[in-house]
Amino acid sequence: MTKRKFRFDFWTVITIAIAVLFAIFLVYPLFSLFSSGFKDPETQKFTLDNFTRFFTKKYYYRTLGHSFLVSTCTTLIAVAIGAPMAYFTTVYELKGKGLVDVLIIISMLSPPFIGAYSWIMLGGRNGILTKLLSSIFGITAPSIYGFGGILLVLSLKLYPYIYMYTKGALKKVDASLSEAAESLGCSGIRKIFTVVLPLVTPTILAGSLLVFMNSLADFGTPMLIGEGYTVMPVLIYSEFISETGGQANFAAALAVIMVIITGAMFLGQKYVVNRKSFTMSSLRPIQAKKLKGISNLFLHAPIYVIVFLSIIPQLTVVYTSFKATRGAMFAEGFSLDSYRTIFRNLAKPILNTYLYGLVAIVVIIFLAMFIAYLTTRRKSKFTSLIDSMTMFPYIIPGSVLGITLLLAFNEKPLLLSGTAIIIIVAFTIRRLPYTLRSSAAILYQISPSMEEAAISLGDSPLRTFFKVTAVMMLPGVMSGAILSWITIINELSASVILYTGSTRTMSVAIYTEVIRASYGTAAALASILTLTTVASLMLFFKVSGKKEISL
Missing domain, CATH: 1.10.3720.10 (MetI-like)
Structure with missing residues (x-):
């Protein structure tokens, strides 16, 4: 019985690259967390x-x-x-x-x-x-x-x-x-x-x-x-x-x-x-x-009655966002003052939310497609381990993930604390599972013979993936990506640990406005967030052709 020769091809490089990324942004931060938890603050023993x-x-x-x-x-x-x-x-x-x-x-x-x-x-x-x-x-x-x-x-x-x-x-x-x-x-x-x-x-x-x-x-x-x-x-x-x-x-x-x-x-x-x-x-x-x-x-x-009680938060924030305000307090009548205030004073968090979310989604899409392919087409103990690792950040509380990343990247050579990068990293590793699962599900429905036919006609495995497999995966990938996007723009628990004055997101801004009892501006921001969530959900239904979400 002859041993199968090791092939150093494109997918080997991708596997190693993904393993390195998870080692840096998940394994190392978790190690830093455990190390810090078992240290004396003064002696570091x-x-x-x-x-x-x-x-x-x-x-x-x-x-x-x-x-x-x-x-x-x-x-x-x-x-x-x-x-x-x-x-x-x-x-x-x-x-x-x-x-x-x-x-x-x-x-x-x-x-x-x-x-x-x-x-x-x-x-x-x-x-x-x-x-x-x-x-x-x-x-x-x-x-x-x-x-x-x-x-x-x-x-x-x-x-x-x-x-x-x-x-x-x-x-x-x-x-x-x-x-x-x-x-x-x-x-x-x-x-x-x-x-x-x-x-x-x-x-x-x-x-x-x-x-x-x-x-x-x-x-x-x-x-x-x-x-x-x-x-x-x-x-x-x-x-x-x-x-x-x-x-x-x-x-x-x-x-x-x-x-x-x-x-x-x-x-x-x-x-x-x-x-x-x-x-x-x-x-x-x-x-x-x-x-x-x-x-x-x-x-x-x-x-x-139950559905009405469930949707009350969204109805309340939209209603109160149009209430007239006097300073931080509501007044009689209706007004657009809260919206004028947020676009004048809180435009940065709104822009940050969409910008960081879009960057994270692009990274998530590529990672999800590559990891889904590795775990379905090139199964091994190593790719199975990568698949399990991708799910772990999903179940870690956001505040814990934020502290984990801060402890790991608070000094050189990887000084990321206070930057937009660390928030994008948190978004990516925390919300990757939605897109990954939908990508893997649709890949199981695509016959490998399609790829084999393209390779037999002279295309390289890399070219075949991007010309054939990736194109056929897109509907499933995009439906998962929309769900990842919805959860990203609504993320609070990790963001509230990682943000600085220049990297605040809408969720953090809503939270801080509520803490300050500035309910009008909080309602206006929450209404924009709710509208974005609803629009994204409608897009999900359009892309996926479904009227429900499979969990």
């Missing part, structure tokens, strides 16, 4: 003092309990809302079903900190609903701040993940299974729990893990609406930005704890997807039935 400090002081370890409580409750509520909604909209006819799905997707893709800001506008101490209940009914509204507010915002933001996952699984359930159960005397609720639920449980579990990780990693919502209810991402941010003496090392230790937790959750998700899932072939998909009378009302009313 190895120590466990930073971790001992966290686990022995109630103020610190209590935040981890807060994070787990918020994440667990959010996940349970998201499942309780999303799974039944997915079932009822699949099994029964719903008027305006297409619009409902689009509104749910918009609420899912919008940043959660805009939800927090909107609910402050509605239910804060001087909120619209608070004043309305007080003046008309004499009712004191419950506080929107703290644990309850965080739970409200995150639940309405994240239940769409369960909805989309479960709905995708239900579309693959064959109707004959339900019919067989009914013929055996199993109907109604019993059929749901004995037939349908076991089939979609692996999918619900996978979606639940995603909800849990997203709520665990969220920074903007608890920072804006938590008001004393501190969670881990907020603690990490607070310890890092107020660094005096050894706080940077302590913040790094906190970040290490979060990396370990999210890494374990990531492995758990992979286990569920790879070990507990199974393939269903739906020869006869479930056909939606029409309900009549009171049953039809009970179907539509709760779904419409």
